[in-house]
Amino acid sequence: MKINKTIIPVMLIILTTQTALSDEVSQYPIPTKLYTHQNHQVKINNTEEGKIFVPVDTVITIKSGQSLKLSETKTGDKLNCYLPSDLYYNNNLIAPEGSKVTGTVLSKKKGELYITFNNIKTPYGQTIPITAKVKTSDKTGIIKTNDSMIKEVKGSIQIEANTIFDIILNQPITIYANTPF
Secondary structure (H helix, E strand, C coil): CCCCCCHHHHHHHHHHHHHHHHHHCCCCCCCCCEEEECCEEEECCCCCCCEEEECCCCEEEEEECCCEECCCCCCCCEEEEECCCCEEECCEEEECCCCEEEEEEEEEECCEEEEEEEEEECCCCCEEEEEEEECCCCCCCEEECCCCCCEEECCEEEECCCCEEEEEECCCEEEECCCCC
């Protein structure tokens, strides 16, 4: 059997074009090394190209978006907080200022409150799953009535709106560099 040598290169071009097109519509976009935030490019410096790794025990500063009165709080209540500034790790932008950080009250006992934080949602709709707790001096994550973030207002023990405090990651975060905010 004789093979026409002009057909083989044409077939290779067709196969290459089909592969390139399928990559463009792939469910997992090809990671990039640079992206833009607030008119400047942010460089990706990671161990695996195209991914940003944020390790366990990373501290994130957040600001409460509402008051949370201990006397009225129950298990399952949500606490909406925000990033007061851009969140960077190793010069990599993780989430921009104003991103919403959602917490859930896991337990409440007399004089104690345990809140976990489960996601960061950017102003552009990107959700970053996290597992974090409030950073406390005893490292338990349990907020006690004598903690600095707790205030007594008109006889009520509460976390006031706009209170700035730290949370600490219980699990690492992995973000793809080309993930839109």
